[in-house]
Amino acid sequence: MALAKVPGTCLLTIRILQAHGLPSKDLVTPSDCYVTLWLPTASSHRFQTRTIRNCRSPVWNQSFHFRIHRQLKNVVELKVFDQDLLTKDDPVLSVLFDAGTLRDGEFRRESFSLSPQSEEWLEVEFRLQSLTDCAERLVSNGILVARELSCLHVQLNKEGDQQGSEGRVQLVIPGSWEGPQETSVGTGSFCFHCPACWEQELSIHLQDAPQEQLKVPLRALPSGQLVRLVFPTSQEPLMEVELKKEEGPRELAVRLGCGPCPEEQAFLSRRRQVVAQALKQVLQLEGDLREDEIPVVAVMATGGGIRAMTALYGQLAGLRDLGLLDCISYITGASGSTWALSNLYEDPDWSQKDLEGPTELLKSQVTKSKLGVLAPRQLRRYRQELAERAQLGHPSCFTNLWALINEALLHDEPHDYKLSDQREALCRGQNPLPIYCALNTKGRNLTTFEFGEWCEFSPYEVGFPKYGAFIPSELFGSEFFMGRLMRRLPESRICFLEGIWSNLYATNLQDSLYWASEPSEFWDRWAQDQASLDKEQVPLLKIEEAPTAAGRIAEFFTDLLTWRPLAQATHNFLYGLQFHKDYFWHPHFSTWKATKLDGLPNQLTPAEPHLCLLDVGYFINTSCPPLLRPTRDVDLILSLDYNLHGAFQQLQLLGQFCREQAIPFPPISPTPEEQLRPGECHRFADPDRPEAPVVLHFPLVNDSFQEYSAPGVRRTPEEKEAGTVNLSSSDSPYHYTKLTYSPEDTDKLLRLARYNICNSREWLLEALREAVQRRRQHRARGPE
Incomplete structure (x- = not known):
């Protein structure tokens, strides 16, 4: 098991260019297609292009950026869907791309098709660039890898002495272990754990006014310092948000090793x-x-x-x-x-x-x-x-x-006995x-x-x-x-x-x-x-x-x-x-x-x-x-x-x-x-x-x-x-x-x-x- 600060952070840019000859699941109209991107080693979020309507050969020209570590198995899943307003969207094409096949600084254009003889294909550009702003501490046995965690503490307070109704608030950091959390202002503090190198953000939503939300990029927060923000809502009272980002727990409770303990x-x-x-x-x-x-x-x-x-x-x-x-x-x-x-x-x-x-x-x-x-x-x-x-x-x-x-069946009374x-x-x-x-x-x-x-x-x-x-x-x-x-x-x-x-x-x-x-x-x-x-x-x-x-x-x-x-x-x-x-x-x-x-x-x-x-x-x-x-x-x-x-x-x-x-x-x-x-x-x-x-x-x-x-x-x-x-x-x-x-x-x-x-x-x-x-x-x- 290795424990070290390992360089290897890279910026992976994926540009969805175009598709050609996509089949339509609807017999009446051409396809309304979009592409999803999923790279779970970089984000929990599934990204999506815009939808191009009534077109079998759509052109998107949209770019997406991911911070990845080269010591990980970074496999991107690309899926093309035909949007349907009445039923579930139909999958058209699904491909996997291993970013580990890219060299540092390489720019590559790939065409993915349903089969070698297929006339339908998806064209994508990939670019990999080294980043020097961080080296991540990894623990690995050569099979699994544990990454660094960051911990965000959140406290919601009423601003000043204002009185008013205590509306419900939802806190979300996608990909955090805790998941979405709901609370009322001033009722306690919350903690979120997520991979430190992910480009995550904290979203604070007002339940009574879903259109009003505050988004805070976690990478913008200084580590170990208390940051106070005021949520400028239209409701009374105003809300003060206290944030403190810290390093998450280092010690593993899972033993990564292939031999006997x-x-x-x-x-x-x-x-x-x-x-x-x-x-x-x-x-x-x-x-x-x-x-x-x-x-x-x-x-x-x-x-x-x-x-x-x-x-x-x-x-x-x-x-x-x-x-x-x-x-x-x-x-x-x-x-x-x-x-x-x-x-x-x-x-x-x-x-x-x-x-x-x-x-x-x-x-x-x-x-x-x-x-x-x-x-x-x-x-x-x-x-x-x-x-x-x-x-x-x-x-x-x-x-x-x-x-x-x-x-x-096997005992007369419950046995308070453990492994x-x-x-x-x-x-x-x-x-x-x-x-x-x-x-x-x-x-x-x-x-x-x-x-x-x-x-x-x-x-x-x-x-x-x-x-x-x-x-x-x-x-x-x-x-x-x-x-x-x-x-x-x-x-x-x-x-x-x-x-x-x-x-x-x-x-x-x-x-x-x-x-x-x-x-x-x-x-x-x-x-x-x-x-x-x-x-x-x-x-x-x-x-x-x-x-x-x-x-x-x-x-x-x-x-x-x-x-x-x-x-x-x-x-x-x-x-x-x-x-x-x-x-x-x-x-x-x-x-x-x-x-x-x-x-x-x-x-x-x-x-x-x-x-x-x-x-x-x-x-x-x-x-x-x-x-x-x-x-x-x-x-x-x-x-x-x-x-x-x-x-x-x-x-x-x-x-x-x-x-x-x-x-x-x-x-x-x-x-x-x-x-x-x-x-x-x-x-x-x-x-x-x-x-x-x-x-x-x-x-x-x-x-x-x-x-x-x-x-x-x-x-x-x-x-x-x-x-x-x-x-x-x-x-x-x-x-x-x-x-x-x-x-x-x-x-x-x-x-x-x-x-x-x-x-x-x-x-x-x-x-x-x-x-x-x-x-x-x-x-x-x-x-x-």
Whole structure:
């Protein structure tokens, strides 16, 4: 991350010359065309030429000026519109121009057309000139750039002792974080934050007389000095305006860096000592491992609702039985498996204890009736907490309601527990580091998922590896601008994060709440909607109009449900950050599949005020991406898969994703026999790419467990029934729509998961030996 006063401010002049042969959207008259210009690295304002009427080849000859910095990716968007007085203006032509292709002092004329063979074109002149009046302080990781902020304090006073009506006044600085603010004269002071080098102005409007306004160019104000102006209005009393421009906050609250944070590095240093001792014991090594011989081993758990939560308990118990829990440095979870992790990490020493106690607590929650979570008393509590969150400043979104319902499903009482509280479980390196996954997408394209970005949550940080941007976990949900913390909100209880990580299960919740009058009706409707899928396919999120008739339950949440908000909305901590001129070629910037959006910086996540974070199951049911970051250098991944349909399907999708992103990952190519009858454990490796991790894959199967109650212990005829576990994708008691299990089914799943791990002991030990040897070979080769 660089912090410096960087020269490179330039004046970009764009002159819209003319267009030729523009098509008319109106069959009766020629086009009435104008051109808009948008350059968000220089201004929030969209500039516009005058409209030339009834002309297919209009001539504008209008110039526009922008102050830009050459270290930024300055992409100008030019759009030609055909004005229509009755309907929305029709777009005719849209082009992008990268100002970074201009040399200092260059004058260039460009013609943009709809296609190489097109006779319609737009002619534009560009000129770039260096400015020497300022050097701007930039902070960058080579992908994102944080710019300097200026802060303007505004106070409105009545002039003299005059008395009169207190009219409303609106204050506006386009592009400021605060946005428009309304007040009455003399009722307080206001503050605006905006990029320091933008050519902004403060506009003061009288609400009762919109034609009367005062405009003050911010660059004309001396820094650090109080300036008093009199607003010469026609109303009484006159208004005095006090202005003071200052430098905005310098310190970033967003960490711009692609490697692990210092807290994670310190944790790994402590954890390596635990791992080294555990490996020496289980592998029966003669001597101690050197620090650079200690492999990084990780557990990756998929989603799967109550099934994933329950099975993960059983598998972790199996790893503890084998003495392998202390060999693991990371545990990642998605969707349902995050419920198990968030429960376990409430105990700072959970992995050092017998898991029978937590397992019994789990069984009591899995087997209890769920009807009470929609009782009137509970509904009132949900409504009250949602209202309190809205008052604090959190955006209203449907996932928050799902989060409270989900918490009631998994706990008897609300838990005042937060993600940052899990740091206590890491302070001595006594447990693996948990990482939780979500997917950020575009709120307007929830059914297509042509674009997405992995977001990871740990007790230390929340962030986007793609952008190399992270914040402390306790600040997630607070408001940021240009990397600075603008408004700190109280850290959310972890149930609201679980709502994000598992909102796949909220898909039909809205409609079911509308339909139902009683809790039993709600659960019948919800299960019916979910089970309409013959297999565990991913449902599409949909935003629809509310039903005309609402059930009694929906009456508790009229505002929230009538709005039909996005699945999730959280203040975007990347908001306002801009892109480095070479961001696209940064080795840690990963594009999303074949989308073109990653090449359009003006449309990427930092331009959005809110994040739209979803369950990763909408794309791939995996929590593996955090483990594939090269800076974590993971040697061995224990892949715990809870899918009922396709033992290798999600892992193969992950492999395809990694190929598209050029991420080192072994080919997932099970044999036809393995596809037909998968076993408890499968090994995947790539001997030609030593940087790719080895994967031990544990699908959820009922194989030798049918004949053995424990490894090497055959079942008696009386025990045969205990080995029958229905894992069908259609009628299993563990289908993801099932929120309540019988005690017998719960015990079967726990025992099966535990057995499958213990029965794979030799696979696990051999993989650990290989991981140690891999580290030793890497040390022998020396640094590359």
